Amino acid sequence: MAVRSTYRIQHQEIVVSEIAKSPNEERRRLEQAIAQSKLEIEALRAKVHGQADAGKAAILAAHLELLEDPELVETAVSAIDKGKSAASAWQQTYTSQAQQLSRLQNELLAARANDLRDMGGRVLRILTGATLEAKTYPDNTILIAEDLTPSDTATMDRSKVLGFCTVGGGATSHVSILARSMDIPAIAGTEPRVLDLPDGTPVILDGSKGTLRLNPSPEEMEKVRRLQARLKQKRQIDLAAANDPAITTDGYRLEIVANIGSKADAEKSVDLGGEGVGLLRSEFIFMERDSAPSEAEQTEIYSSIAKVLGPDRSLIIRTLDVGGDKPLPYLPIPHEENPFLGERGVRIGFDRPEILRTQLRAILQASQSGKVSVMFPMIARLEEFRMAKAMLEEERQKLGIAPIPVGIMVEIPAAAVMAHQFAAEADFFSIGTNDLTQYTLAMDRGHPKLAPYVDGLNPAVLSLIGMAAKAANDHGKWCGICGGIGSDPQAVPLLMGLGIKELSVSVPTIPSIKAQVRELSFAECQKLAEKALTLNTAAEVRALCPLPEE
CATH class of the missing domain: 3.20.20.60 (Phosphoenolpyruvate-binding domains)
Structure with a gap:
């Protein structure tokens, strides 16, 4: 959560000349610009490696791979051979490919399109001799942008920028991944009207709830500042006890492990008290x-x-x-x-x-x-x-x-419904709540209009989770959660009450989830879960389980 004023970021326009010299000379110019771009990206990678930030380094590595894409270079060279300047040929090539990717309407390819624009713009700047404008931000800034490139995010001055809000992107975009790795509040895919906010507009950005509150009163601002101070103090307490087991007040042990994608994630999870890895993607x-x-x-x-x-x-x-x-x-x-x-x-x-x-x-x-x-x-x-x-x-x-040991992901309703049959043959279950939720509700979790309703705390989804957990327990097996709601504090008591034995969570949340479990009573969680299954909507379930700080 961040409380400060907005600052709009706009990307530099580059003017491209159509005037071309000989094809050989234009090809050489393109080769030199690509080589210079590689050096710049390598320098950025070295910087973020020095900051021990594997997430940023991996995305910059993807930029290097894009620069080495033979199809991209060959298409640009072909345009040069037809008489275009290196700058014009390169701009036409990378923008065309980026547009094709973005039109495919899925978040992963949209992220790659954004990477392509970022990398392509770097080469174009070098070809045209444009000066890279150093971005400076006022103190206590929340950035508002149509979209941010990974380079914008990787070089962001965290001493000035407290959070950001973009119209483009989504939860799986590279910029969102970077935000999580930087532990910075962020909202992606918000309404375009935020771009009309004048610089200096006071706002409260809550990344956990995905909200941007405009022009809050001084009393609201002060209330959130006090909450921030309490949360900061609590994080320090949780971190100090990160290696303690997650055992409820009445003796129920919940294993807290990590969702990871790399060795660096594994190292960080161990440092934060993770008891293993429940999901290597x-x-x-x-x-x-x-x-x-x-x-x-x-x-x-x-x-x-x-x-x-x-x-x-x-x-x-x-x-x-x-x-x-x-x-x-x-x-x-x-x-x-x-x-x-x-x-x-x-x-x-x-x-x-x-x-x-x-x-x-x-x-x-x-x-x-x-x-x-x-x-x-x-x-x-x-x-x-x-x-x-x-x-x-x-x-x-x-x-x-x-x-x-061999287990299955329970992410299709059929697997939950037939959990007893599967439990007889599997060593364990791990429930992928993101897909289970969208398949249960028949709603695409990436759909701009439906996404807000794709909530894993919907009673229908909770019922399926309960069925899978009961089947596993009845067969002497264990059932875990590796989907998004495992890291959701409102979901933790319900999942435990439904019989879940393991939560595989995002790495930064390990200490806080373990601390939360230590404050809960398993018997009370069981009663809460029973009540949740009788409710009608996800909103009612969330009202039953307010956030711990509330």
Whole structure:
């Protein structure tokens, strides 16, 4: 939460000349500009590496890969050969590709389009000789922008900027990822009318609720400042006790683990008291590449994470989960009318078995370095789970490696409804509440009009969570949560009351979630969960469970 005044950021316009010299000279100019851009990005990467910020460094690495995209360069060179200047050819090429990506209307590709504009603009600035305007902000600024590039965010002066609000982007955009890694309040995808706010407008930005309150009264401002001071003090107390277990006042133990995408995330989770990794999103290892990672590469990555966690902390690796809103350039999927109901998750693995088998071998080999489990995504039918387990067993026997625990993501309503059948054959469940919610409510969580109603605390979703947890417990297995509501303080008592044994949460929230659990009574959480299931709406459920600071 941030309380300060707004400042609008506008990007520099670059004038491009159409006058071209010889094609050879224009090609050389383009090569030199790309080389200079690489040096600038490398310098930025070195800076953020020095700040131990893996999130920023990874996104800047993606910019370097875009600069090395042969198709992008070849298209620009082709335009140069037809008589265009290097600047004009480059501008036409990268803006055209960015527009094509953004028109595909999914958040991941929109993020890549924004990266492409950012990287392309850097090269264009060098080609045209435009001077990069250093951005300076007043003290206590909340930035308002149509969109922010990753470069804007990576170089943001945190001593001046307390938060930001953008019209473009969404929860999965690179800018939003950077905001979370910087622990800065942010709202993406807000109403365009915020761009009309004059500089200096007093606002209260609440990133957790996604609200921007305009022109609050002095009394409201002071109230929020006091709340900020209390929250800051509480964070320090929570951090000091981060390594203590999450045990309720009446003795119920809840395991608090982390959702991660890299070794750096794992290291940070251990520092913050994480008891393991409940979800390694292995797709991040496959993204921003021209080809799938090799077995050796995957084995090294998984093993290095297992070693960071040590022999006592669990590492659950979800197999490649792409398709739908997460495509890969080297895994083309034919056009689907309903991609969220098409080839995604484990279905891709069955269609491209060589990729799944390679990953399974890498996971099995990494299991020799730690406490590793495997989890299959998007399981809807028992036949699918049996097929996936059979592939794993075939590769295990070839390698001569001991068996490892095998679980499923419960993110399709069918899996929750048939949880008793699945629990008889799975070692554990982990509920992906983001997809479970959108499939249960038949609402796309990225839809601009429907997204506010896609709430995992809807009683229908909670009922399915309860069914899965009960089935697991009845079979002597455990059921965890790795979706977004695991990090939601309003959801924690309800999930525990429904019988959830593990919460896999975003890394920064580990200390606060553990602290919250220590203040709860399991018996009271059970009563709260029973009451929530009788309510009619997510809003009523949230009213039943006010935020701890309220």
